[in-house]
Amino acid sequence: MSRAPPSAPAELDEPYDLPAGSVEAFRRDGFIRLKRVFGPAVLDAFGREITRATIALSTESRALADRSTYGQAFLQVMNLWRRDAAARRFVFGKRLARLAAELLEVEGVRLYHDQSLYKEPGGGLTPAHADQGYWPLATDRSVTAWVPLQATPDELGPLGFYAGSHAYDQGRDLAISDESEREISARMQASGFPLVASGFELGEVSFHLGATFHRAGPNTSQAARSVMTVIYMDADMRLKAPDNPMQANDWAAWCPGAKVGELIDTPLNPVLFRG
Secondary structure (H helix, E strand, C coil), X not given: CCCCCCCCXXXXXXXXXXXXXXXXXXXXXXEEXXXXXXXXXXXXXXXHHHHHHHHHHCCCCCCHHHCCHHHXXXXXXXXXXXXXXXXXXXXXXXXXXXXXXXXXXXXXXXXXXXXXXXXXXXXXXXEEECCHHHCCECCCCEEEEEEECCCECHHHCCEEEECCHHHCCCCCCCCCCHHHHHHHHHHHHHHCCCXXXXXXXXXXXXXXXXXXXXXXXXXXXXXXXXXXXXXXEECCCEECCCCCHHHHHHHHHXXXXXXXXXXXXXXXXXXXXXX
């Protein structure tokens, strides 16, 4: 179903100048939001193509009311870059990858996987969770770029982050669910990690560590919320022995052929930036 990608403005690959103090803020909070990472031309052209491909490739056919809490949160397609030319061009863009490397304070990053997230009108909340528990990665040098493909005011359900929670070691075994929403939200409040959540301007992008707890509200509007995410890891990341079935499943899905203790260097995990 892949079509030729739209004409790609140079900003997909050109460096973005991090504001002063950004790396320190990211190190402290476990996330950062950056304004004007992409202009309207990129978001319009690639947003339409990524959204089209996501809807076409989604296998969800149930009505919202018939799904679990997680199923109501969004339609999702993983590794869209392998099935759609526009998604591949976007995912392989060097601007986001360079930012990921700078924020992680590593020399380069490679792809873990991408994930397109389409929150339908009336779609439910995305329960509180942290990603790192799913990932069989030897260190914490992993980060997700969350790229809204349209302006995302509060009613569309923007992503929110528990600032500083990457240092909190409890609740990481909870799969994303009603239970994780209830338990993690309560623990974050009791431990003094504030939820930072507000609308995203057009072109604003967030980055969060795999260890940072986060959630998103429901989409109470009549419009869809379309988001493209790219998950990066240190280009020198090694595979660790899985701690749980979720990590074993991720090993098989996102880095097949990688060996425990060795560099994760498979055809699905190309280096996207090296300084």
